Amino acid sequence: MHPTRRPSDHPRRALAERAVPVGRRFLFADRRRATLTVLGVAASLLLVLVLGGIFAGAVDRVTYYIRTSPADVFVSQEGVRTMHMSASSLPADTPERVADLPGVAWASPIAFASGSVAGPQGRQLSYLIGYDAPTSRGGATRLVAGRTPIAGEAILDEQAANQLGIQLGDRFTVMGTSLRAVGFSTGGSSITNTTVFVELSEFARIHDARVSYVLTGLDPGADAQTVADRIEAEITGVTAQSREQFADSEARIVTDMSADLLRLMSSIGLVIALAVIALGLMTATLNRLRDFAVLKALGARIPRLAAAVAMQVLLTVVLASAVATTAALALAWLLPLAAPAVQISITTAAIAQTTSTALLVGLIAALWPLRRIASLDAATAFRETR
Incomplete structure (x- = not known):
């Protein structure tokens, strides 16, 4: 004999199989709102990338003579x-x-x-x-x-x-x-x-x-x-360094001299960016809270709902990162035409770090509203979000 199946088993299994599409459909159900969310996150990421890129570009310029020198070793006073x-x-x-x-x-x-x-x-x-x-x-x-x-x-x-x-x-x-x-x-x-x-x-x-x-x-x-x-x-009475060591020493002293200003600029930019990202993604979840309540009433478990939210955040941040990176690279090309002394250096490491930070903050902010549904039974959750 086959074990008796509860009526709710099939909807749960169907939801489990379609957990990823749910997140994607929630994001793009309202194209206008999704576009605004992506653009808002992208603008925040662009701010962080440009601030870091300007400083990295300045360091590159300061060390240009050393890095392009034909010398393999630099000898200086001890x-x-x-x-x-x-x-x-x-x-x-x-x-x-x-x-x-x-x-x-x-x-x-x-x-x-x-x-x-x-x-x-x-x-x-x-x-x-x-x-x-x-x-x-x-x-x-x-x-x-x-x-x-x-x-x-x-x-x-x-x-x-x-x-x-x-x-x-x-x-x-x-x-x-x-x-x-x-x-x-x-x-x-x-x-x-x-x-x-x-x-x-x-x-x-x-x-x-x-x-x-x-x-x-x-x-x-x-x-x-x-x-x-x-x-x-x-x-x-001498100090000898390889070209790479000499360039690294030069970059460090420039960074140390600008540390306070850099820290202030980066902190302000990062706080603004993270606040916009957190607000945008939290709002995206809150706007769909009733839909999540309906899914819970139909038998969805909280981990499945969290997976849908996580997919929504992942898609938003990845799309925003692509937009921000494209805009930053365009600025890195256009800005020197207007201000030749200003160089923006956009590195893969900077893009990866900025995107991962945005993803972490976005996940925390977007998943936070699910506490409200997790602490209630399905019927109450549905009534609370009406």
Whole structure:
């Protein structure tokens, strides 16, 4: 004999089999409301992505010179691990001593100082880098116009040149010294500063004769960390780092300097975003509370109702994340056209973190109203939501 089946078994089984479609149908039953919910969540995610992207873009710009350098190892004064807000000074013979070590293919000095650059249309903070012009090691990574400078000449980042009204062949002022612009580079300007490149002898005339850092290229197959350790062991008074380590140190100090502002901006943006997401998804559940009560009256269990809500939240957040990511990538492309110094860097990690946070908050907010139905019997739940 077959066991007796209760009348409610079949509806429950049907609901169980259709738990996922229920969530999807609830979301899209009212297309207008669903669209507004998705767009509201997307706007919140976009705010978080853009705030984080602007800061990440600024860090990328600050570390651009290091990341694109041909050097595998950077040598600086002992204890100095960055260029930003740092002062490094090495003995004049340091490049020759580094070049003599095993595993080193070449060693080239650069001089570094902070100052300002002025043109017909204003003034801007600048890093001044003196380099060995004949080899171009330590100079601009890529020239978009012009040539290598000689005495009395300089290379200026094209974004700064446009802002300051400087054309090729024009004279402009760097740290109080008049120079002629003979080349334009790219990637050297950020929200706060730009970069000017001059020949080492010109740097000595503008500022002083110094070796700030030694850029070091390695022999094929040589390990950067091994060579860096060898440099520190053989030459006293220096710190040697691989290109990746040097860039990471630079990024950390920029992050630390901006930590308070970044924390404030991120906190405000995150609170606003999470509040909008929580309110939107909680409202979506409340608007369907009577439908959930009907389902419970028909025999649905709370876990099945929760699964339907979870699917509704998942679909909403995924769609919103896709919209926000598309909009953020479009802004990352369009904004530099209007404000070249501003760069937005949207990473996969940032998208994943923002989406997962939104999903967690959305689930909590959307499932919370189900407490009301869970604590009541089916008939009462239906009457309470009428």
